[in-house]
Amino acid sequence: MPGMRAVQVPRAGGPFEIVERPMPEPGAGLIRIKVQACGVCHSDSVTKDGLFPGIQYPRVPGHEVVGTVDQPGAGVSGWTPGERVGVGWNGGYCGHCNSCRRGDFFACETATYVTGLTSDGGYAEYMLARPEALARVPAELASADAAPLMCAGVTTFNCLRNTGARAGETVAVLGLGGLGHLGVQYAAKMGFKTVAIARGQDKEALAKTLGAWRYIDTLTQDPAAELLKLGGAKVILATVTAADAMAAVLGGLAVNGTLMIVGAVPTLQVPALQMLLQQQSVKGWYSGISIDSQDTLEFSVLSGVRSMNEVFPLEKVNEAYERMMNGKARFRVVLTMES
Numbered sequence: 495m496p497g498m499r500a501v502q503v504p505r506a507g508g509p510f511e512i513v514e515r516p517m518p519e520p521g522a523g524l525i526r527i528k529v530q531a532c533g534v535c536h537s538d539s540v541t542k543d544g545l546f547p548g549i550q551y552p553r554v555p556g557h558e559v560v561g562t563v564d565q566p567g568a569g570v571s572g573w574t575p576g577e578r579v580g581v582g583w584n585g586g587y588c589g590h591c592n593s594c595r596r597g598d599f600f601a602c603e604t605a606t607y608v609t610g611l612t613s614d615g616g617y618a619e620y621m622l623a624r625p626e627a628l629a630r631v632p633a634e635l636a637s638a639d640a641a642p643l644m645c646a647g648v649t650t651f652n653c654l655r656n657t658g659a660r661a662g663e664t665v666a667v668l669g670l671g672g673l674g675h676l677g678v679q680y681a682a683k684m685g686f687k688t689v690a691i692a693r694g695q696d697k698e699a700l701a702k703t704l705g706a707w708r709y710i711d712t713l714t715q716d717p718a719a720e721l722l723k724l725g726g727a728k729v730i731l732a733t734v735t736a737a738d739a740m741a742a743v744l745g746g747l748a749v750n751g752t753l754m755i756v757g758a759v760p761t762l763q764v765p766a767l768q769m770l771l772q773q774q775s776v777k778g779w780y781s782g783i784s785i786d787s788q789d790t791l792e793f794s795v796l797s798g799v800r801s802m803n804e805v806f807p808l809e810k811v812n813e814a815y816e817r818m819m820n821g822k823a824r825f826r827v828v829l830t831m832e833s
C-alpha cells in the first residue's frame with residue numbers, strides 16, 4: 495500500500511511527529527481527499543493537548559482542509575476525482591437529521607467523523623471525509639486562501655449572519671487572530687459599523703485595512719467605555735481565547751445587545767443585573783455545516799473577503815503552530831502539502 499506524509503500527535507500533550515503512514519482506504523460512504531492546504535486553527539490545541547474527552551491517539555489534527563477528491567468509496571455518488579473540495583470540523587455531521595436541523599450537531603447519529611478530533615484531519619497528504627461534509631471550492635479561490643474559510647471563515651460568517659443585527663448597526667469583533675480578522679471583514683461587508691477590538695496599536699492599521707470603522711486598543715483603552723461612546727454594540731463577536739477579555743467588553747453592549755461567544759473559554763462571569771435591566775444576552779456559536787461552508791466560500795468570492803495567510807510547508811508544522819499559538823501570525827497560518 496502506498497504511503498503518505500502526515501503530522502500526528504502521539505498522545506495528549508505530546509509533540510507533533512512527522513511520520514510516513516499508510517494511505518487511508520475510503521470505506522463505503524467515505525471519500526478520500528488529496529489535501530492541498532490546511533489552516534492551523536487555535537482549536538487544533540484541543541487535539542494537541544487532549545482538551546476533549548475520548549480523543550484516540552495517535553491523531554492527525556487539522557480541520558481547515560482544501561484538496562481534491564481522490565477516491566470516492568463504495569456507494570458515493572456526485573463527486574468526481576479531481577474536483578476541489580473543502581471540509582471543516584463537520585467531517586461527518588449529516589446536516590439533515592433531526593438533531594442537525596435543531597443545530598445539535600454533536601447529537602448527529604452519523605457524526606463519526608469530527609475532522610482532526612475523532613477522525614484524522616488535514617495535517618497530512620490524504621484524509622477521509624463523508625461526502626455530506628464537503629463544500630465545492632469556487633475557482634476564484636486558491637486552495638491556501640480557501641482553507642481557513644472552512645473553520646475560521648464559516649464560524650464568523652455564519653455567526654454574524656445569524657445574530658439578527660441589521661446593516662448600519664454597530665457590531666464589534668473582539669480579538670484579531672485567525673477568526674477575528676475574517677470576522678472584521680465579514681462584518682464590514684455585511685454593512686455593519688464594524689469595531690475591531692484587540693491588544694496593542696500595531697494592529698490598528700491592519701484592522702482599518704480589513705474594513706474596521708473604529709479600532710479599540712484594550713492595552714490603553716477601556717473597551718466597554720469606548721463602545722458606549724459609540725452608542726453601544728448590538729453584537730460583539732468574541733473570538734478571543736481569554737474569558738477576562740470577554741468579560742471586559744460586556745459593559746459595552748447596547749440595550750438588547752448580544753455577546754456571541756465563539757472563542758473557546760471554559761467559563762465566563764456575566765454582569766447579570768446589567769443584562770436583566772438592558773435585556774442583553776450571551777450566546778454561544780458553533781461553526782456550521784457544509785452548506786454554511788459553501789455559503790461562506792461564495793460570499794467571500796462575491797465580497798472580496800480573503801484570509802491573510804502565512805504559508806508553511808507541512809514539515810514546518812512546529813514553527814507554524816507556534817506562530818499561531820503565540821499570536822504572532824498575521825493572521826492565519828496555513829500548511830501546504832507541496833514538498
Ligand SMILES: NC(=O)c1ccc[n+]([C@@H]2O[C@H](COP(=O)([O-])OP(=O)(O)OC[C@H]3O[C@@H](n4cnc5c(N)ncnc54)[C@H](OP(=O)(O)O)[C@@H]3O)[C@@H](O)[C@H]2O)c1
Binds near residue numbers: 535755822
Ligand atoms: N466556535 C467555534 O466553532 C470555533 C471555531 C474555531 C475556533 N474557535 C475558537 O476561537 C478562538 C480563536 O481561534 P483563532 O484560531 O482565531 O485563534 P488565534 O488566531 O490564536 O487568535 C486568538 C486571538 O485572541 C486574542 N487574545 C487572546 N487573549 C487575549 C486577551 N486577554 N485580550 C485580548 N485578546 C486576546 C489574541 O490576541 P493577541 O494577538 O494580542 O495575542 C489573538 O488575536 C479559539 O478559542 C478557538 O478554539 C471556535
Ligand SMILES: [Zn+2]
Binds near residue numbers: 535537538645646
Ligand atoms: Zn477551527
